[in-house]
């Protein structure tokens with residue numbers, strides 16, 4: 033006898049369900065309620081909320097009452113609904129702001145955005161969902177469409193022709209172009225076409241997809257769970273999109289200066305002696321370094337918030353010596369808490385219900401380093417506060433920075449993460465892990481940042497994270513995970529980090545030298561040369577691989593690395609200024625050329641060179657045994673940093689690059705503020721700045737300007753106005769240049785008596801500097817006012833008193 037079991041569905045072979053994708057159909061009614069426009073279709077509908085003249089949110093809903101909650105990515109204060117006039121015609125609803133007009137076709141729900149000239153910026157043709165709850169929207173793509181953003185993705189800069197998934201994933205290997213999901217998910221797509229750019233930000237922390245490949249004339253955005261909640265962000269320039277996107281999801285917090293120094297890491301420095309020896313070696317060898325990382329071996333059997341009693345028996349003593357040397361420690365903290373009833377963090381967390389559990393109440397157990405582990409539920413502020421508070425353990429030791437790893441969260445099982453039915457209690461609005469997944473890592477870093485801030489009493493915390501979601505920039509720097517010591521991975525880091533920058537993550541970078549596999553002398557040299565110009569600068573390598581501390585390959589290599597790491601420290605004032613700009617405007621520290629030269633057809637997918645700020649062009653060597661490369665210079669005149677050669681832009685040049693040189697160019701007419709070489713960012717050797725002006729011209733029409741931001745580099749005083757802004761200007765006249773400076777604000781008093789101005793490679797021969805006499809190098813070093821000939825191609829250094837009221841001088845050209 034057979035029971036009904038005989039026809040169990042699984043026995044019947046794969047089931048083919050013909051799914052019907054639903055659309056909202058035509059608009060049947062619309063209403064305005066508290067500045068929110070609810071447009072109802074035959075089935076569900078779309079809510080429109082204008083956040084400004086340039087930004088609106090469109091959220092698809094299926095229930096009677098649309099749910100207007102957002103994820104933690106979006107800043108509450110930037111989400112206030114604004115009212116704009118709406119006009120209804122037979123066919124359309126038309127919303128008009130000062131910058132855009134949104135047309136909503138009543139019959140089809142087609143959404144079109146035009147600029148004031150009537151040019152179509154964006155058109156969404158379709159929005160639909162299947163019975164399982166997946167959502168999908170389709171947009172027009174043009175023959176000249178280019179795509180950017182999307183955070184941490186492999187492959188090239190322009191994402192046209194690509195398909196990506198957003199699902200935070202621990203991918204130890206391989207980081208190949210075809211890998212669609214890595215550790216971070218930033219569902220922001222920037223679409224540039226026809227001299228217009230706009231952004232679409234999908235605020236959905238479940239699995240989502242962006243497809244710029246499969247549909248020829250359209251691209252699509254889809255999500256597997258939750259709602260299609262999309263923000264339209266207007267340009268017209270890509271810079272406007274980045275600025276507005278970061279006003280919506282936040283900008284980086286200005287890091288403490290030490291966090292933008294050079295960092296050294298290894299999986300792992302195994303004991304206290306090794307760490308101290310490492311710190312001493314940096315100082316003996318005079319290679320600047322600010323931070324040493326402690327990877328998982330510092331812990332007592334991988335229990336977070338502990339030190340191993342055998343290998344790190346006296347952490348306080350170790351910290352004291354490191355403090356003397358000016359080296360800081362950043363220890364790793366993973367989310368997995370070892371299941372061990374004798375371990376305080378576990379016991380407390382279980383008793384106080386801090387760990388992720390299923391609806392039925394059982395705690396989710398997963399295996400990671402410490403063996404069977406449990407995972408804090410950072411969706412609850414109560415748990416986040418508890419976790420943040422635990423960091424007092426570290427801050428009491430003088431630690432000010434934490435490294436969050438494995439926070440996708442990574443779990444050693446088939447799915448590589450937490451089970452999808454685990455719940456996040458989300459302050460009373462429970463959601464499944466399936467819907468919450470991409471937020472997990474960010475909420476961990478948020479808890480960490482806030483806990484550190486609480487205990488550091490006014491000092492700026494530093495958090496580094498592997499996983500994140502849109503908005504992560506507010507809490508943490510991001511490194512790009514387990515790359516390998518492959519030349520290909522060095523090259524791939526450029527577009528990856530550039531797109532991260534366009535996606536709000538201004539403070540990011542790869543493991544310099546490569547994490548897994550074995551580095552080589554050349555690869556380490558070339559990667560470090562490039563890496564010292566990336567916003568986040570850490571050399572890190574895996575257990576069992578070739579050592580890659582800067583002295584691992586003999587003296588020649590060591591010398592080159594010392595020079596380049598030193599260059600990062602000398603350029604610290606310029607770099608710090610860029611971080612300040614990123615905090616103020618969201619502009620990334622390193623930029624693809626297309627951001628600064630959007631009309632230049634040569635740069636839409638150019639990603640083997642990049643800009644540091646606006647005016648420094650970096651062209652790394654990313655192949656072995658290569659001592660030349662082609663470099664594209666955009667419009668303008670570009671001065672070779674190494675020898676002062678002036679190159680006309682708008683063309684390709686062939687650059688020579690023996691091992692000790694990485695091609696670098698500075699745009700004529702730009703200022704770069706340099707400081708003294710330091711062994712660590714806060715070394716007390718004064719704050720002399722040397723404001724370099726490259727390629728000055730003694731002619732009418734020459735104009736250059738720069739504002740140098742300065743503060744104490746470590747406290748939050750700057751948020752209460754404790755900073756200074758030094759504005760420098762150079763204006764050319766017939767046969768002279770007037771250089772003037774003034775403090776827009778001087779509520780931070782830099783430690784120096786004089787200011788220096790260096791004219792590098794001027795386009796004229798300098799005869800005299802008004803009111804100042806020519807002095808010797810020794811007199812300059814002694815602090816005298818005056819000017820000296822610098823020797824290289826007519827350059828000079830001018831030294832003046834650093835008076836709060838500013839000043840000016842005239843540089844005149846030699847006649848003839």
Ligand code: MIG
Pocket residue numbers: 204298299327328364437438498513514547572574
């Ligand atoms: O690979 O903590 O990406 O930087 O050294 C397993 C050990 C876990 C992954 C991180 C890597 C870190 C390593 N971790």
